[in-house]
Amino acid sequence: MSKGEETRLRILERAAPLLNRHGFSTAPVSEIMRATGLQKGGLYNHFASKEELALATFDHVMAQVNRRVQEVHASKRSPVEQLLAHIDLICGGHTILEGGCPILNSIVESDDANPALRERVRAVLDKWRRYLSHVVADGIVRGEIRADVNPDEVATLLIGMLEGAHLLSNFYRDDVHRQRMAQHLSAYVNGALRARE
Amino acid sequence: MSKGEETRLRILERAAPLLNRHGFSTAPVSEIMRATGLQKGGLYNHFASKEELALATFDHVMAQVNRRVQEVHASKRSPVEQLLAHIDLICGGHTILEGGCPILNSIVESDDANPALRERVRAVLDKWRRYLSHVVADGIVRGEIRADVNPDEVATLLIGMLEGAHLLSNFYRDDVHRQRMAQHLSAYVNGALRARE
Numbered sequence: 001m002s003k004g005e006e007t008r009l010r011i012l013e014r015a016a017p018l019l020n021r022h023g024f025s026t027a028p029v030s031e032i033m034r035a036t037g038l039q040k041g042g043l044y045n046h047f048a049s050k051e052e053l054a055l056a057t058f059d060h061v062m063a064q065v066n067r068r069v070q071e072v073h074a075s076k077r078s079p080v081e082q083l084l085a086h087i088d089l090i091c092g093g094h095t096i097l098e099g100g101c102p103i104l105n106s107i108v109e110s111d112d113a114n115p116a117l118r119e120r121v122r123a124v125l126d127k128w129r130r131y132l133s134h135v136v137a138d139g140i141v142r143g144e145i146r147a148d149v150n151p152d153e154v155a156t157l158l159i160g161m162l163e164g165a166h167l168l169s170n171f172y173r174d175d176v177h178r179q180r181m182a183q184h185l186s187a188y189v190n191g192a193l194r195a196r197e
Numbered sequence: 198m199s200k201g202e203e204t205r206l207r208i209l210e211r212a213a214p215l216l217n218r219h220g221f222s223t224a225p226v227s228e229i230m231r232a233t234g235l236q237k238g239g240l241y242n243h244f245a246s247k248e249e250l251a252l253a254t255f256d257h258v259m260a261q262v263n264r265r266v267q268e269v270h271a272s273k274r275s276p277v278e279q280l281l282a283h284i285d286l287i288c289g290g291h292t293i294l295e296g297g298c299p300i301l302n303s304i305v306e307s308d309d310a311n312p313a314l315r316e317r318v319r320a321v322l323d324k325w326r327r328y329l330s331h332v333v334a335d336g337i338v339r340g341e342i343r344a345d346v347n348p349d350e351v352a353t354l355l356i357g358m359l360e361g362a363h364l365l366s367n368f369y370r371d372d373v374h375r376q377r378m379a380q381h382l383s384a385y386v387n388g389a390l391r392a393r394e
Contacts, residue, residue, distance in 0.1 A: 107368050108305045125368070156365065156377045164361025168353060171304050171322070180353045 008046045011036050012060040015053065020061060021099030024054045024106055025114045055116060061102045062124050068096055069131070079139030083158075083189050086132070090162045091182040093175055101166045103128070129155040136193070146195045154193065161185055205243045208233045209257040212250065217258060218296030221251045221303055222311045252313060258299045259321050265293055266328070276336030280355075280386050283329075287359050288379040290372055298363045300325070326352040333390070343392045351390065358382055 001009070018035045019027050029050055033039060047053040072089045076082045088094075090101075099105065106121045132155035139145030165181030198206070215232045216224050226247055230236060244250040269286045273279045285291075287298075296302065303318045329352035336342030362378030 104364075107364060121368075125365075153377050156362075156374045157381050160361035160365050160374060160378050161358050162361070163364055164357035164359070165353075167301075167304060167360055167364070168322075168357050171319075177353045177357060180350050181357050184354050 004046070011038065011043065011046055011053070012057055015057045016061050016064075017098035019054060019057045020097055020102045020105055023109050024058050025051065025109060025117055027054075051116065055120060058102070058106060058117065058120055061097055062120075065096055065102065073135075078144060079135045079142060080144050080189060080194055082135050083132075083139075083193070084186055086135075087158070087162070087182055087185045087189070091165055091178050091185065093178060100170050101163065104163050104166045104170070107163070125159070128159060132158055139193070143195055145193050149193055157188075158185065201243070208235065208240065208243055208250070209254055212254045213258050213261075214295035216251060216254045217294055217299050217302055220306050221255050222248065222306060222314055224251075248313065252317060255299070255303060255314065255317055258294055259317075262293055262299065270332075275341055276332050276339060277341050277386060277391055279332050280329075280336075280390070281383055283332075284355070284359070284379055284382045284386070288362055288375050288382065290375060297367050298360065301360050301363045301367070304360070322356070325356060329355055336390070340392055342390050346390055354385075355382065 014036045015027075015032055018031055022028075022031065029040060029043070032043065032050075032053070036043065043053065047056060068089060069086065072085045073082050076085050089096075103121070103124060106117060107125070109117065129152070133151035136145055136149060136151035136154045140147055140149065140151070161181055161184070165178045168177035169175055211233045212224075212229055215228055219225075219228065226237060226240070229240065229247075229250070233240065240250065244253060265286060266283065269282045270279055273282050286293075300318070300321060303314060304322070306314065326349070330348035333342055333346060333348035333351045337344055337346065337348070358378055358381070362375045365374035366372055
């Protein structure tokens with residue numbers, strides 16, 4: 001890694017929790033300068049604009065989350081276990097990144113006047129839906145999940161429930177809503193999805 | 198109703214869809230002037246500040262939603278039917294107010310730097326949770342809902358799932374996520390909550 005690449009990475013790492021908490025496109029440059037310890041000129045050596053920095057930070061954050069999702073996926077053999085471990089990862093109180101769920105934060109933020117971020121978020125959400133559909137479809141093929149389950153529908157339900165729980169827990173600053181939803185989701189996977197032997 | 202009260206009400210009615218869509222505390226005064234057809238002075242005759250107008254509009258919107266919730270509640274006799282009708286009202290594609298679910302919009306908005314709105318939203322969410330808990334508890338007393346169900350937990354799950362579905366359907370501008378969640382929730386109420394005869 002060149003010195004320039006190192007600095008760029010350090011900026012992304014320090015900007016990530018700030019932008020996730022404050023809004024990827026709305027965090028003031030003065031705060032980004034404070035978090036990274038760089039002057040405006042220093043930042044703009046590495047990013048053409050504040051918008052580019054925001055998008056690069058979003059990508060950096062999502063790459064981190066993705067790595068965790070893939071690790072958890074690879075640690076389990078069975079699709080049902082993969083779903084359960086995924087629910088635990090997203091809703092079990094683990095902190096992947098300070099500032100709450102970056103997908104929730106960016107969905108909310110990008111629904112406004114930020115088409116570039118919205119496109120990024122949409123790609124991430126689409127990928128998440130495809131991932132969950134794929135695991136469910138895999139479970140059906142292996143006979144672990146009931147054949148009459150619709151993988152796309154399950155993806156909607158899981159993501160909607162996980163993000164709804166984050167919404168409530170963030171608002172109340174109380175983990176209990178996440179915990180209740182994680183329990184409900186595990187029971188749903190074990191009860192409604194799992195094929196009877 | 199005096200002429201002043203009439204004008205006040207007309208302002209609230211016209212500001213409601215705008216502020217719900219744009220943000221209760223972030224909609225620009227120029228837009229509120231356009232929507233209400235009043236000059237700044239005219240607005241400030243009826244509200245001490247933009248913040249007061251925003252809070253009064255939020256109260257007005259929530260009073261509208263509340264009336265619909267109470268009507269739907271009163272139209273059903275059994276607690277299980279009341280829950281099913283409530284799910285249909287919130288997630289069945291009915292438009293109570295232009296601009297999407299005002300609770301979702303304001304949760305998201307008020308999590309920032311707006312303590313007065315946050316307090317209002319918290320009171321609304323608390324009331325919603327109490328209402329759902331109460332219906333579930335009523336169902337338990339009447340033997341319609343299983344005695345081992347925790348009413349508070351059900352309130353978390355229902356609200357989390359309803360709002361998570363709104364989040365996805367708003368983002369994708371596709372009603373399918375709301376529909377899938379409404380179906381899942383009805384099955385949950387009829388399956389996991391309803392007492393076996």
